[in-house]
Amino acid sequence: MKDLEAAVELCNTAVKKGADQAEAYVISATQNEIRVQDQEIESQRTLSTRGIALRVIKDRGMGIATTTGFDKESLNGMVDSAIELAGLADPDPYNNFYSPAKKYSELEIFSPGIWRMTLEDKARLIADVERIGKAYDPRIKRTDYMAYFDESKDVSIANSLGLGVSYMESDYVALAEFIAQEGDSVYASMVSRCGRNPEDLSPEEMGISCAETALLSLGGKPVPTGKYPVLFGPEAVMHIFVTLSQSISGKAAAMHQSFLWNMEGKEIASPLVTIVDDGLDPKYTGSSPFDDEGVPVETRVIVDKGVLKEFEYDLHSAKKYGRRPTGNGRRQSYGEAPLTLPNSLVLKPGAESLKEITGRIGRGLYITSGMGFAGNPVTGDFSLAASGALIENGEITSPVMEITLAGNLVEMMKSVSVVGNDLTEVGGGIVVPSILIENVSVGGNNN
Amino acid sequence: MISVDEAKKILEAALSGGGDFAEVFVEKRWGEDFAIEDKVLKTLKSGNSTGAGIRVVVDGCTGYATCEDLEIELLISAAQQAGNIAKKGGGVVSAEFRPVKYPELESDFNVPGKDKVERMRRAEESALSHDKIAQAWVRYGDFTRKFTVANSDGVFASDTEVYARLIVEVLGEDGGIRHSGRSARSGYRGFDMYSGDVPERLGKEAAEMALTMLSARPAPAGEMPVILGNSDGSVFLHEAVGHSLEADHIQKNNSMFSGKMGEKVASELVTLVDDPTARGEGGSIRMDDEGTEAKRTVLIENGVLVNLMYDRLTARNAGADLTGNGRRQSYLFYPIPRMTNTCLLKGRSTFEEILSQVKRGFYAKRFGGGQVSPASGDFTFAVVEGYYIENGEIAYPVKGASLIGNSARVLKDILMVGDDFRFWPGGGICGKLQNVPVSGAQPTILVKSMVVGGTEV
Structure with missing residues (x-):
């Protein structure tokens, strides 16, 4: 049958x-x-x-x-x-x-x-x-x-x-x-x-x-603990977006389980940041005509020039909180009950290339890899073990390893000063370019 | 589930095109998952699955195919598909099978659904009875898994496993500050795991963690001495050290322990054991998923690397004895070397003695998760319950901390090992390509220094 x-x-x-x-x-x-x-x-x-x-x-x-x-x-x-x-x-x-x-x-x-x-x-x-x-x-x-x-x-x-x-x-x-x-x-x-x-x-x-990612960090050392401008490559931006995808659920917000719970209509990021759940773009692997409850998928703006527009809802949370279902009821396998999850979460790219952004940085870090479970969706606390390279006078100079980047996600998103043009689907329905964030707390050595 | 004769036919079909080794694995699984969310008992789910996985190994290359219908003709055709990787001659199936079956389990999950709900409600009430605990979520899940594995070397073994988890999560709220708390009890044990006041204790533990962390200050950043807590802290050794001792990483020369057998790799205070024999813990299996009896394996003895965790394929490559670590998530996967319960044996120091040694440092009591690169030994952990230490005393709780470092260095930098050895009752689900339940145990440990990632620079 x-x-x-x-x-x-x-x-x-x-x-x-x-x-x-x-x-x-x-x-x-x-x-x-x-x-x-x-x-x-x-x-x-x-x-x-x-x-x-x-x-x-x-x-x-x-x-x-x-x-x-x-x-x-x-x-x-x-x-x-x-x-x-x-x-x-x-x-x-x-x-x-x-x-x-x-x-x-x-x-x-x-x-x-x-x-x-x-x-x-x-x-x-x-x-x-x-x-x-x-x-x-x-x-x-x-x-x-x-x-x-x-x-x-x-x-x-x-x-x-x-x-x-x-x-x-x-x-x-x-x-x-x-x-x-x-x-x-x-x-x-x-x-x-x-x-x-x-x-x-x-x-x-x-x-x-x-190969380039491996060679960039090879032989790396920690940098001194302090505040740095940090250029996040797409694989590092992914760690921010994984936490974000759990935090834009309307249910999590209503239950105060999201650090964004009281931020609807408010500024949560720099005006350079526009995030779209682009679930109808067939290129992206998170896209499909309807979600796992049969609700049509839509293209929806989540963050418009820094302002949080609307949360996402599955059928149950939509009815409970008096909203419309947004086509985000997703089952992680047929055996799991649907959760509210984005389809294809896209950070709209800017105009600058990686090289151009690097050229703007006097002394900062370029981070290509992060490791671990970085963000707490309830509090917005973010802490990522990272590696990459030091940037001095606009040039990549030496490899960096064994450092942590930490901060509060809202503060970090507000400190985005450039969005790159290198849009990449990094997996799991997350599609992001590189971004430059100012003033990130870096834990390294004590020198 | 399948007879010896059927197994023979399937294995012969698998090796008909050649091959060094063939195996058929048949599994039936069923279980229930319940959740209480915001005081509403919802997401009540019951599920079952049936399937078989057949693998053929030729010159170290594995072919694997699955089938969800246990009709013999379909199993034979899946066996032929798995055998497609072989291109020469016929393989040999042992003439003799020695069927092994384990004794009946002492406990199971054959209790009415309302009894499971009653335990969940008690945990919930206990958590919500605390001031400032705004919400509680309680999840319960169990599974029973019957499986038979037969291979061309003559193994034919069957076992039944039961496993359950009861997890309490809470949100504490005080003014504008929110923090979550969590506790769990899991293990390869039936429903009697939740007898007595276990549900109440879980509720209390989760609430206390959230309340403690409500007064937490931002974490410090930088290098400092670190105390790893006992019990729940054992996830640290699982991630930071255990994965590098799984033989698959070693054999690809991609482990920091490659080529170090018999060498001193850790402080003399370190004796690390993989021990599935502890009753009812989160990694306590009787037989692995290749039909090998699970047993205690000493990995590091007084600082010296003495053994690894093997599955059948890696043991065969190394000419080593089987250790019973060939595990798999389900019939959809072929087995790989996996840990069971990762245990650091106890030392002599008391917790107070260890604490008094630290002038300015960090106490990591519970972790939210961790990750390691087995090749380099570089790791990271999120700390969900941590404290700042000043002048030999716990000064205050800190939030948003992570730990990073290199495991080879940390193993050598272990300065003190406590006498407070305890199992990690919550256990965890390890996700090395496939999900399998694991746990561990350890006493309190003092490490000379690690990088703490926080915001206070």
């Missing part, structure tokens, strides 16, 4: 068995993972998966059941346990499913190229990244994790209010980790690229970028 038909039928069964409302979400996927080491395939993994999640509302309580089994017995068992759990849950008047009203956008997010390529073609892509990186500089001694992933999936959602929609999507991710070594100094750099079609991946760009 087709996924969408199975979803519709499951909703019918649930209603027949006593659910007031029902919603079924089905995802079928084929995934490939290829890892390469020293130009040889180290492993290849092929997954064929199909999962189904049923949510039911009965007497205002909600119950969820999930399974990988599509036989009658599994499906009936799933309906029974969802209804039973709905009976155990507290009645919550804000539980609701999407009543189809609006038209969905047509998005070209499936690329048949992903099927045309052989496993050997895909392995060659990532092997080329390794080859080009190692050839770039003799200090690139080894690689640790060279991996290529792709996925093609079918997503279907139906509910008892008449919704029945599906889409197909494909994407790929390539990851490279290079180990640079010189004397006793070792530095591991990691670069990832993603997109809709593996043919769009440039092994040259990726190999050189990963």
Whole structure:
């Protein structure tokens, strides 16, 4: 049976068995993972998966059941346990499913190229990244994790209010980790690229970028503790945006679980900062015509020239807080309940290149890599272990490692003085250029 | 789940094109997840999954394919797909299988849903009974996992695992200041893990952490002596040291410990053990996901590197004995070397003796998470509960701190090890490419110096 038909039928069964409302979400996927080491395939993994999640509302309580089994017995068992759990849950008047009203956008997010390529073609892509990186500089001694992933999936959602929609999507991710070594100094750099079609991946760009990142920090030392202007490369900006994506949820705001909770309509960043949830741009891997509750995805301005415009809402939080659902109900896998998350969070690029921004800096830091869990979405406290290089008189001079960057995210965002032009999808639906932030607290040595 | 005969057929199909090793792993998993959010019991979820993963190893190269239907014909075709990487001759499947089965578990999760809810409510009430605790979230999750693994060397082993987590998170609010608190109890143990006053204690612990941190001052920045707390502090050694002792990093020559076997890599005060045998902790498994019995492995003994954590593939490469560390998240993954419970054995100093040695320093009691580059040993940790130390006394709590450093250096810079060895009751989910539950244990530790990342410069 087709996924969408199975979803519709499951909703019918649930209603027949006593659910007031029902919603079924089905995802079928084929995934490939290829890892390469020293130009040889180290492993290849092929997954064929199909999962189904049923949510039911009965007497205002909600119950969820999930399974990988599509036989009658599994499906009936799933309906029974969802209804039973709905009976155990507290009645919550804000539980609701999407009543189809609006038209969905047509998005070209499936690329048949992903099927045309052989496993050997895909392995060659990532092997080329390794080859080009190692050839770039003799200090690139080894690689640790060279991996290529792709996925093609079918997503279907139906509910008892008449919704029945599906889409197909494909994407790929390539990851490279290079180990640079010189004397006793070792530095591991990691670069990832993603997109809709593996043919769009440039092994040259990726190999050189990963090698340059490693060589920039290799042999680095801490700088003296103090305040510095810091040029964050896209991979470092990502750490700020990961925290931001959890903080623009309307639910987190209403519950005071976001440092932005009382900032709607207020200035939270420099006027140079405009952030858009661009969930309808097919280039970005977070984009799709509707979210995981069937609500149409929109292109929405979150921060307009520094001013926080609006939070994001899934179906439950929208009803609870009297807002409209914004198409941000996202399940991290079919087995997880939807959360409020951005689709494709884009920081609008500026005009200046990395070189031009570097040229503006008298004495500061260029940070290409961060490590760890940087931001606290509740308080906005930010602290990132970082590496990169020192900038003196507009030039990159010496490698820097083992430092921390810290501050409050609102203060940091307000201190953005330049936004670069190098827009990059760094993964996880985050698309950002480099930015220069003034006056960042840097923890280093005590000299 | 599958019979010995079926396993043989699948393994023969997997090796029909050649190969050094084949394995079939079959898993059924089921469990429940409940959440209380803002006093409303919602997100009640029950789930199950069934699937098999088949792998073939040829000249160190792994082929892996999965199947979610346990029909023998489909398993055989997945086996052939996994075997596609082999290009020469036929591989050999052992003629003899020695089935191993572990005894029935002492406890499980066969209790009514309302009992699980009752424990969650008690934890919630306990947390909210504190002044200034504005909100509480309580999450409960359990799973039962039955799995059978058979391989071409003649292993045929089955086990059942039960695991649960109860997590309490709170938000403390005082004036305009907000801070969260958290506590958890997890482990490979049935529902009896939450008997007695465990739920109340979890609520209290989370509340106390948030209340303490409400009065926290901004963290200092710079280099200073650091005390790592016992119990919850053990996530530090898991990340900073444990990952570098997993044999896959070593064999790629990408660990700071590569080529250091038998050498002194740490202060003599350090004896580090991977110990899955402690009952009911967050990494306490009986058998790994390759059918090897899980056992205690001494990794660093009095400062000397003596062993590593191996899965079957890395042990075979090194000619080493199996240590029972081949773990996987589910049938969707092939196993890799993973920790279980990472334990630093106890020393002689009392907590007070350690504290009195520090004139100006930082006490990291609980971590929010950490990350390490196994190649260089460079690490970073977010500290969610930390204190500034002045003149041998805890002066005040600090917020927004992180620790960075290099683990090879930290291991040598351990100056004192406490006598207050304790397990980390909350445990964690380690995400080295796949998620598996882990835990650890340690006493209080004094490190000569580390960089504390804060805003006070």
